Amino acid sequence: MAKVLMKGNEAMALAAIKGGCDAFFGYPITPQNELPEYLSYHMEQYGRVFVQAESEVAAINMVYGAAGSGARVLTSSSSPGIALKQEGISYMVGSELPGVIINVMRGGPGLGGIQPSQADYNQITRTGGNGDMKVLSFAPENLQETVNIVKESFALADYYRNPVMIAVDGLLGQMMEPVDMDQPVETREVPPKDWAATGEAAKRGKRNTIVSLHLDPYKLEEHNLNLQAKYTKMIENEQRYELINMDSEPEIVLVAYGSMARIARSAIDALKDEGIEVGMIRPISLFPYPQKAFDALSEKTKTLLTLEMSLGQMLQDVRLASNGKHRIEFFGRTGGVVPETDEIVSKVKAIMKEAV
């Protein structure tokens, strides 16, 4: 199919429709408003459900309810709105309910600002919810990758019976880029939702109940071990990443995701023009973190430079993934400031100077 020029937020909305989203529940917040706006027009055309809830908390609990009935459900918000939804997300994980959450990140903490940020890394990977919980999460770098992941995510959520979060920063939400909305994506064999509360107890011969409450600690522990087994399966099967300019086994390797990775790509090109080779690991999945990429690093790689639009959140995962094998450096901007290519180039040169 030919590419069409679309705004990130609208492209994600259309991708959700194409991915089989049955229902959307959300509450407005900048910089993701074009997403619900688009769905408010178009969901009805496809005979699907769109509700603007009275708050983020209401929206995520509507997601819980609709997911419990077996529907493919989406909500979207931005950083402080996602924080408000954390209780509901924890309940979804506890009740093993699938659902897709799109987070168009902005600066924090608190209400913060509305400019692009990646400062939700900890909120996404460590989660703001209670309990031994994990959310399968992806952070694409351009609109094509974003659209494909959104389309795929509904089946992924069903497959794991777990929420999936797609995190982009405000830049990706607001930008327009040509995108092919009909690229084929991976599908999953998903068993029938015989657990769903559909009001058909008589037909089924048993009543389905959906709860996250287990008062017997041994039963709750067993439930947690089952959840843990799912997270382990995600770690085995869902690590996604891209390696950039790694053929020369460079001494310095950048680690960056989302918009920051695109800026880092420009820095890699600029350094190459000066005869300096640096590589990059670009995590696409945030949980599971792409440990495999770090395990496969050449012995010639001595330094990992973590780049973030936040102040050292992914840095912790880079340290864990390196497991003491590398010198770890960091550069980040935050609060909605998007760094320029030159800042990364200067940081790399400063590291090279120190190393001599």
Add this chain to the structure above:
Amino acid sequence: MNKTTEKLIVAGFGGQGVMLLGQIISYTATEASLNTVWIPSYGPETRGGTANCSVIVSKESINSPVVSECDTLIALNEPSLKKFESKVRQGGTIIVNAGLVKEYSYRDDVTVYPVDASKIALEIGNLKTVNMVALGVYLGATGLFTSDAIEKTFEKIFTGSKEKLIDINKQALKSGIEAAQA
């Protein structure tokens, strides 16, 4: 397109059609199977406040979408000129709506096209076409796309109740191209 990559900043008052001007370039680039990125400023802008967007068009894949240094600046008023003038690369181009700029000492290492786009738009009969006059000046100055390609984009995006705007926008585009070549 006559070069590998073009980086552009468009700036003006909110309501002057700055965003649409940039989008039309990106739509035209998409139609030509080129890579493009359009990014709006999305601060708490209001009508009468300042607005800007950046556009990259490239034959190569676009890495950083951020425009730190541009080839061309289209400034539809004086505050925008002052704000973004320093972002234009040496040897770059500045297109400025001269009617809204008082005496100004321009940089001497760039090519400046001072065109009173507001006046031309008024002569055409609709001040709102000021952005398309400026787009015409841009085409005349850089030759990035043909006017045919831009006109096709008009026909694609001005649909329904906006269809009646196609002719006046074509006229504005043509006047801009002529002004650039004058």
